[in-house]
Amino acid sequence: MTKETIILFDLDGTLIDSTEAILESFAVAFKQFEEEVPEDELIKAQIGHPLDWMFLKLGVEEEKIWDHVAAYKQHYRKISKAKTVLLPSAKEAVERASEFAMLGVVTTKTAEYSIELLEHMGLMDYFDVLIGRENVEHPKPHPEPIYKALERLPHPPEGEIWMIGDTCMDMHAATSAKIKGVAVSCGYGTVEQLSKCSDLLCKNSLEAVTFIAKK
Template identity: 30%
Template sequence: MKAIIFDFDGTVANTLPVNYHSFQTVFKKYDDKDFTDEEIKEMFGPVEPVIIQQQLEHSDKESAIEAFYQTYEDKHSDLVNANSEMDDLLRSLKDKGLKLGIMTGKSRRSLDISLEKLGMRELFDVIMTGDDVSEPKPHPEGVLKAIDQLGVSMGDVIFLGDSDSDIEAGQRAGIRTVGVHWLPEVQTKEFSHQPDQTFENISDFVDFLEGAKTRLR
């Protein structure tokens, strides 16, 4: 194995709470509507500005989009805790010479905020966001683009994610998939698309990597 591609929200960082809060703030402010976390989750797929353009009834959509990003940045430190175990995992993988990538449906702007706040910007060799693809997950476009930019073969990379769309995207791309439920907030509690492996905690994944280097090649 030469590379690992990660989903971001719910996989690398517990950023779903700040996502929910930022959308809820915008819909309350502009449309006076209250949405639950689950209702917000159902909107996921496109990047955040497109979600607002599609779902918001208020005419001033550009202002609402700016309000989303401002809330996301302002509340990030309050709602997203740094995860030393994940940070250690990523740094250990880098030290071992693995290439690391992100394939997320987030916009680049919100991902940049999160990477900056969490001190993770320098850990990833390739970053693929919802802004970089014409088709969101579960379409495999973003995964395939990330693999191409990483410069590795299909058999030398795995894709980790917490949602069905992650697993389906990896499967449609033709690579090994790993389903993870190791953060407090995840997008899919039970996978309908079965990944090759599943892990409930980071330490078990580390043990798996240590014991399966040959098998993963």
């Protein structure tokens, strides 16, 4: 297999676990505006969506959403490196994938912070492109983030293109972009949910990469 193959990774729940940093930053944002902090499970159920969408779904009035987003980001940036960890086997997955594929990250997180996190973890050099929330008008499940990533990667028409992600938003984006998707159950999507949106389900990103390598 040559590097005609492209593998795009989601970030949260696929390669990293930043749950603690996310929950803490949401709590800070709600408290800053003297509002009741939603229960952790309600917040976690929205992870993978853009921040503005998450705050809307958590009951914030539309005109106040971007103030909450700003408060969240201000705190998140301070704590994200200390309170984010690589998921088990994630580093091995990226290293293995880089042996036969060009790699990218497609995330609804802010690209700037995502790059900082991956540099901190010693993984950014493996990726040829990273598309974050500020790089697109329409985030996942829209295919635009995948299209943007592919625009920045040279690939022949016959090259295989894969998306690895932990939510149905990742799988729907892959389907809409007409690329192949592999769901992983190590993140925020349940096996039941993922089984409804993907024919391919692996335990983690390493298992997904190993599967792709054998295709």
